[in-house]
Amino acid sequence: MNYEPQTGDVVEIRTEKALYKGTIMPRHEFSRDDILILKLENGYNMGISLKNILSVSLIEKGDMGGVKHGGKRPEGKGKKVTIFSTGGTIASYVDYKTGAVHPAVSSEDLLFSVPELANIADMEAKVLFSVLSEDIGPEHWKKMALESGKALNSGSEGVIIAHGTDTMGYSSAALSFALRNLNGPVVFVGSQRSSDRPSSDATMNLLSAARVAISDLGEVAVVMHANTSDDYCHIHRGTRVRKMHTSRRDAFKSINSEPIGRADSEGAELRDYRKRSGGEVEILPNFEEKVALLYSYPGLDAETIEFSLSRSKGAVIAGTGLGHIKPALIDAMKNAILDGKPVVMTSQCLYGTVDMNVYSTGRELIKAGVINGGDMLPETAYVKLSWALANIDGGDIAEFMKTNVAGEIGERRFL
Amino acid sequence: MNYEPQTGDVVEIRTEKALYKGTIMPRHEFSRDDILILKLENGYNMGISLKNILSVSLIEKGDMGGVKHGGKRPEGKGKKVTIFSTGGTIASYVDYKTGAVHPAVSSEDLLFSVPELANIADMEAKVLFSVLSEDIGPEHWKKMALESGKALNSGSEGVIIAHGTDTMGYSSAALSFALRNLNGPVVFVGSQRSSDRPSSDATMNLLSAARVAISDLGEVAVVMHANTSDDYCHIHRGTRVRKMHTSRRDAFKSINSEPIGRADSEGAELRDYRKRSGGEVEILPNFEEKVALLYSYPGLDAETIEFSLSRSKGAVIAGTGLGHIKPALIDAMKNAILDGKPVVMTSQCLYGTVDMNVYSTGRELIKAGVINGGDMLPETAYVKLSWALANIDGGDIAEFMKTNVAGEIGERRFL
Numbered sequence: 001m002n003y004e005p006q007t008g009d010v011v012e013i014r015t016e017k018a019l020y021k022g023t024i025m026p027r028h029e030f031s032r033d034d035i036l037i038l039k040l041e042n043g044y045n046m047g048i049s050l051k052n053i054l055s056v057s058l059i060e061k062g063d064m065g066g067v068k069h070g071g072k073r074p075e076g077k078g079k080k081v082t083i084f085s086t087g088g089t090i091a092s093y094v095d096y097k098t099g100a101v102h103p104a105v106s107s108e109d110l111l112f113s114v115p116e117l118a119n120i121a122d123m124e125a126k127v128l129f130s131v132l133s134e135d136i137g138p139e140h141w142k143k144m145a146l147e148s149g150k151a152l153n154s155g156s157e158g159v160i161i162a163h164g165t166d167t168m169g170y171s172s173a174a175l176s177f178a179l180r181n182l183n184g185p186v187v188f189v190g191s192q193r194s195s196d197r198p199s200s201d202a203t204m205n206l207l208s209a210a211r212v213a214i215s216d217l218g219e220v221a222v223v224m225h226a227n228t229s230d231d232y233c234h235i236h237r238g239t240r241v242r243k244m245h246t247s248r249r250d251a252f253k254s255i256n257s258e259p260i261g262r263a264d265s266e267g268a269e270l271r272d273y274r275k276r277s278g279g280e281v282e283i284l285p286n287f288e289e290k291v292a293l294l295y296s297y298p299g300l301d302a303e304t305i306e307f308s309l310s311r312s313k314g315a316v317i318a319g320t321g322l323g324h325i326k327p328a329l330i331d332a333m334k335n336a337i338l339d340g341k342p343v344v345m346t347s348q349c350l351y352g353t354v355d356m357n358v359y360s361t362g363r364e365l366i367k368a369g370v371i372n373g374g375d376m377l378p379e380t381a382y383v384k385l386s387w388a389l390a391n392i393d394g395g396d397i398a399e400f401m402k403t404n405v406a407g408e409i410g411e412r413r414f415l
Numbered sequence: 416m417n418y419e420p421q422t423g424d425v426v427e428i429r430t431e432k433a434l435y436k437g438t439i440m441p442r443h444e445f446s447r448d449d450i451l452i453l454k455l456e457n458g459y460n461m462g463i464s465l466k467n468i469l470s471v472s473l474i475e476k477g478d479m480g481g482v483k484h485g486g487k488r489p490e491g492k493g494k495k496v497t498i499f500s501t502g503g504t505i506a507s508y509v510d511y512k513t514g515a516v517h518p519a520v521s522s523e524d525l526l527f528s529v530p531e532l533a534n535i536a537d538m539e540a541k542v543l544f545s546v547l548s549e550d551i552g553p554e555h556w557k558k559m560a561l562e563s564g565k566a567l568n569s570g571s572e573g574v575i576i577a578h579g580t581d582t583m584g585y586s587s588a589a590l591s592f593a594l595r596n597l598n599g600p601v602v603f604v605g606s607q608r609s610s611d612r613p614s615s616d617a618t619m620n621l622l623s624a625a626r627v628a629i630s631d632l633g634e635v636a637v638v639m640h641a642n643t644s645d646d647y648c649h650i651h652r653g654t655r656v657r658k659m660h661t662s663r664r665d666a667f668k669s670i671n672s673e674p675i676g677r678a679d680s681e682g683a684e685l686r687d688y689r690k691r692s693g694g695e696v697e698i699l700p701n702f703e704e705k706v707a708l709l710y711s712y713p714g715l716d717a718e719t720i721e722f723s724l725s726r727s728k729g730a731v732i733a734g735t736g737l738g739h740i741k742p743a744l745i746d747a748m749k750n751a752i753l754d755g756k757p758v759v760m761t762s763q764c765l766y767g768t769v770d771m772n773v774y775s776t777g778r779e780l781i782k783a784g785v786i787n788g789g790d791m792l793p794e795t796a797y798v799k800l801s802w803a804l805a806n807i808d809g810g811d812i813a814e815f816m817k818t819n820v821a822g823e824i825g826e827r828r829f830l
Contacts, residue, residue, distance in 0.1 A: 134739040134776055137713035166735035170713055246737045246767030292719075295710035295733065297797060298552035298585055304707075307722050318710065320581035322661045324549040352661030361549055382712060 003058050005036065010060040013038065015052045021059065022046075081121040081213045082151040083160040084144065087130045114203050116265065120210040121157065133164025133171075133190075138287035138386060141174035148186045149179055149283035158185040158213030160206075165190040165243055165251065168222060172238035173380040176220040176406035177387040180282040182274075185217040188238070190224065192249045201225050201249040207265035208233035215268045218276040220406070223263060225249040235261035235268065239380045239408030242350065255350055256375040257407070274407075288313050288389035293382040295348060296325045302332040309336040309343075313389045314397075316344045317370075318378040323347055323354035324361045334368035342389075342397045346373040346381045353410065371398045374409045384408060418473050420451065425475040428453065430467045436474065437461075496536040496628045497566040498575040499559065502545045529618050531680065535625040536572065548579025548586075548605075553702035553801060556589035563601045564594055564698035573600040573628030575621075580605040580658055580666065583637060587653035588795040591635040591821035592802040595697040597689075600632040603653070605639065607664045616640050616664040622680035623648035630683045633691040635821070638678060640664040650676035650685065654795045654823035657765065670765055671790040672822070689822075703728050703804035708797040710763060711740045717747040724751040724758075728804045729812075731759045732785075733793040738762055738769035739776045749783035757804075757812045761788040761796045768825065786813045789824045799823060 005011060005024050013020045013036075022038035025045060035047040117123050128143055148159045163171055172188045179186060189209035191202035201224075209223040212235055220238030227250045236254045245251035254260075261270035292308040292315040294300070309315055309332065317333075319325045323345040325333075333343045345354050345365060353375035356362030366372075373381045381401070388397050402409070420426060420439050428435045428451075437453035440460060450462040532538050543558055563574045578586055587603045594601060604624035606617035616639075624638040627650055635653035642665045651669045660666035669675075676685035707723040707730040709715070724730055724747065732748075734740045738760040740748075748758045760769050760780060768790035771777030781787075788796045799816060807815045817824070 132739070132774060132776055134711070134735050135741050135743075137741075164736075166739055167713060243736065243764050244766055246762050246764045246769065248767065251764065251767070289714060291714050293710060293712040293714070295708060296549070297708040297794070298582060299704060299706050299708070299797075299801070301726075303726065304723060308719060311716075311718065320549050321579075321658065324547070324581055326550050326552075328550075347661050349658050349661045349666065351659055352663065352666070354661065359547060361547055379712065382714075386714070 003056060005056050009058055011038075012057045012059055013048060014054045014056075015048065016054065017052075020046070020048065079121040079157045079214050080155055081123055081158050081160060081210060082148075082156040083117075083123055083125045083162065084128045084147060085125065085130070085162045086128050086136065086140070086144065087132055087164055114206045116203075116207055117210055120207065121214055123210070124156070128161075131164075133166040133168060136164070136167050136171060138174075138289045141171055141178065141287055141383075142285040144171065145175050145178035145283055145285040148175065149281045149285075152182065152184045152186075152281045156184065158187060158215075158217075160187045160189055160209045160213050162206075163188050163190050165192060165224075168252075169242050169377070170379050170383055172220050172222050172236075172241060173377075173383040173408065174287065174387070176238040176408065177384055178283065178285045178287075179220065180284065181277045181279055182218040182220070182281055183277045183279060184281075185213050185215060185276075186220045186238075187212045188220070188222045192225075192247060192251055201230075204230050204265065205233060208263035208268070211263045211265070211268040212261075215263075215270060216275050217260075217268075217270055218274045219260070221260065222252055224252040226259075226262060232262050232264040234259040235263055235270065237273075237407045239384075239406050240377070242377055242379065255377055256352070256410070284387075284391055286390040287383075287386045289386070291315065291382060291386045291389065293378060294318065295378075296320055298326075300326065300329065302329050305329055305332040306335075309333070309341060312341065314342040314344075314385050316346055316373065316378055316382040316385055318348040319345050319354075320348060322352075322358055322362060323356050323365070323372070324359065325365070327361055327364060330361075330364050330368050333365075333370060337369040340394055342371055342385065342394075342401070343369070344371045344373045344381050344385055344401055346376055346378040348378065350377065369398075371401050374402065376409050380408050418471060420471050424473055426453075427472045427474055428463060429469045429471075430463065431469065432467075435461070435463065494536040494572045494629050495570055496538055496573050496575060496625060497563075497571040498532075498538055498540045498577065499543045499562060500540065500545070500577045501543050501551065501555070501559065502547055502579055529621045531618075531622055532625055535622065536629055538625070539571070543576075546579075548581040548583060551579070551582050551586060553589075553704045556586060556593065556702055556798075557700040559586065560590050560593035560698060560700040563590065564696040564700075567597065567599045567601075567696045571599065573602060573630075573632075575602045575604055575624045575628050577621075578603050578605050580607060580639075583667075584657050584792070585794050585798055587635050587637050587651075587656060588792075588798040588823070589702065589802070591653040591823065592799055593698065593700045593702075594635065595699065596692045596694055597633040597635070597696055598692045598694060599696075600628050600630060600691075601635045601653075602627045603635070603637045607640075607662060607666055616645070619645050619680065620648060623678035623683070626678045626680070626683040627676075630678075630685060631690050632675075632683075632685055633689045634675070636675065637667055639667040641674075641677060647677050647679040649674040650678055650683065652688075652822045654799075654821050655792070657792055657794065670792055671767070671825070699802075699806055701805040702798075702801045704801070706730065706797060706801045706804065708733065708793060710793075711735055713741075715741065715744065717744050720744050720747040721750075724748070724756060727756065729757040729759075729800050731761055731788065731793055731797040731800055733763040734760050734769075735763060737767075737773055737777060738771050738780070738787070739774065740780070742776055742779060745776075745779050745783050748780075748785060752784040755809055757786055757800065757809075757816070758784070759786045759788045759796050759800055759816055761791055761793040763793065765792065784813075786816050789817065791824050795823050 022040040025037040222236040226234040240257040292312040437455040440452040637651040641649040655672040707727040
């Protein structure tokens with residue numbers, strides 16, 4: 001064939017069995033060389049084996065050739081927004097051999113898949129790493145914090161972090177503690193359906209995130225679908241958000257707090273939020289890795305608590321109800337506390353606040369020195385403790401855990 | 416004083432400082448001998464030290480004298496309902512020395528506090544045990560199952576179990592697996608506010624539970640406030656219910672399923688439910704104690720999984736998203752599975768269903784032999800596995816976990 005197929009071109013491909021019309025999708029590092037990926041008009045991507053292709057005819061030349069890895073789009077409005085790719089569905093591709101979704105490795109995929117981003121700002125894309133979010137932890141939080149702070153301190157209006165949804169709430173909490181005095185927004189965004197599916201939420205989420213990124217927000221936020229329609233997104237505070245559904249596009253919910261606003265491709269509306277600071281972002285990117293998050297359940301025994309605490313510098317308990325655990329387990333926690341390891345109580349109910357003054361078990365926990373996590377999410381308390389152990393003097397940690405730093409805990413003081 | 420104060424009497428008590436009018440409350444095993452407990456007209460209970468009492472005048476003789484521990488009320492409608500007390504707020508009392516709430520020990524407190532119960536059925540009360548619910552586990556499940564089955568097989572129309580709210584969902588799931596072919600309802604009920612407080616939900620919850628107990632339901636259910644008004648209760652299926660708020664009266668929610676009905680003091684309305692069987696209840700009350708419930712989080716390491724699995728006969732993972740965990744932890748799970756220990760995947764999102772076919776991590780988990788927990792709650796899967804390990808042949812457990820037994824899992828087959 002004379003015509004050399006290029007990413008972005010609309011083409012018609014003839015195989016022995018059928019005729020396909022669609023747009024040629026970019027290649028990934030892991031793409032098989034012998035397969036061409038086509039986005040069909042029904043929105044689905046499909047992989048076509050090169051050896052089955054009889055002919056390819058150009059229908060319309062693509063205009064996406066100018067997108068470069070780490071590069072800048074020619075259009076835009078003079079505002080620079082940095083978009084970091086970390087992996088996850090929003091930057092993932094389907095392996096046409098197995099049908100499974102793998103993390104993609106290039107930020108240009110994001111820009112390519114949503115060209116309208118260029119109408120909102122000058123997008124500068126960079127791949128930070130490329131892992132599925134179940135594998136993201138303290139070392140990744142550090143890198144995201146450092147790079148986001150650096151971008152904001154060197155001219156970016158805002159930062160977008162494309163992130164897998166599984167642990168996005170942990171990461172958004174982490175950056176909320178690691179980045180202080182934010183002079184611009186750090187916006188986490190993901191998608192629940194990969195962009196090769198017609199029902200993908202990637203486009204609206206990304207455009208909404210870009211609108212938030214150029215708003216006057218000075219906080220870490222998560223921007224995801226507000227409902228199952230493609231209407232608008234909620235803007236969630238980074239410390240108050242949790243993935244509450246395995247697959248729905250509106251899986252993310254603010255817990256014990258209202259969303260701080262809404263956004264769509266046209267703009268963002270904020271309420272009860274912290275505005276951009278005038279100064280430099282302060283970057284405190286270190287986290288202690290050895291922190292345990294223990295879920296309380298009827299069969300939990302003292303030996304398991306002892307084992308976990310012996311390997312950790314501190315622990316967060318997701319207790320039952322108002323913050324309870326089997327009384328027989330309190331001694332194991334007390335001993336760790338006497339060894340200088342802070343233990344924080346939260347509730348597996350998720351909604352509501354810990355109150356250890358109501359029942360006798362709670363009073364015993366207070367006596368043992370367990371710290372009241374108030375209305376913090378267990379995951380947020382875990383991340384906050386991990387940050388505290390790397391940044392705060394041991395004697396001040398209990399006080400710090402009860403003090404509101406980034407909207408993560410109700411202003412009411414928790415005893 | 417000539418008049419001898421008796422439980423149920425409305426009296427006026429004069430102390431040096433004030434005059435109190437109220438109803439004399441029953442004594443508890445743990446009540447201090449030197450304190451008299453009065454339910455004031457504003458709904459609050461208060462303890463008055465005997466040594467401060469100058470005089471007690473009888474205003475109205477109480478008619479609650481006929482309630483005996485384990486006894487039967489004279490009124491009723493000829494239907495017998497057995498009410499078991501296990502502890503918890505609904506059967507708790509305030510220690511007026513410390514202000515903390517302790518478990519009460521007598522079922523007559525329940526009957527006394529809600530005399531209208533007698534208009535619904537002949538209530539027969541029995542104390543099974545008296546512990547706060549954070550301390551309830553497999554041995555208590557066994558006792559509740561045995562006693563409930565026995566009551567239903569010897570003439571009770573229905574069984575009510577007054578239970579602490581913290582772990583009520585675990586216990587209702589347990590009895591759902593332990594009691595088969597139910598010829599009447601087993602209704603768990605609790606309260607989020609102790610009955611000495613005017614905002615207590617105990618009365619409406621108990622009356623609604625009694626209505627469900629004489630309905631034609633043949634399932635284990637949880638009956639609790641549907642909203643924050645005192646309108647009506649939801650009837651939740653025992654395997655689908657979770658405490659989703661630390662303190663609200665409508666804390667209990669059906670997850671991945673609608674409530675199976677609603678009830679108030681006048682009646683109960685059911686939908687999509689299993690009716691009473693004609694025969695005898697089959698009682699399979701054994702549970703394996705050594706089962707782990709592991710919550711996945713960024714800092715979870717292979718050693719902790721290995722330790723937990725080495726002490727357990729099986730484990731349930733509350734993974735992230737569609738059912739994921741850090742790939743580095745899969746080997747630890749695989750080794751346990753090769754040792755014949757089943758590992759079941761559920762999601763910490765709570766809502767939605769596990770699907771391990773979408774992402775590469777999920778496929779690795781399937782390859783390792785991890786069982787798909789579908790849309791089961793992590794807590795329900797934990798209880799089901801605990802039941803399975805005590806009742807099902809090892810080789811059949813994977814199949815059993817994926818099969819719907821008591822409405823705990825969607826009918827769609829999970830691979």
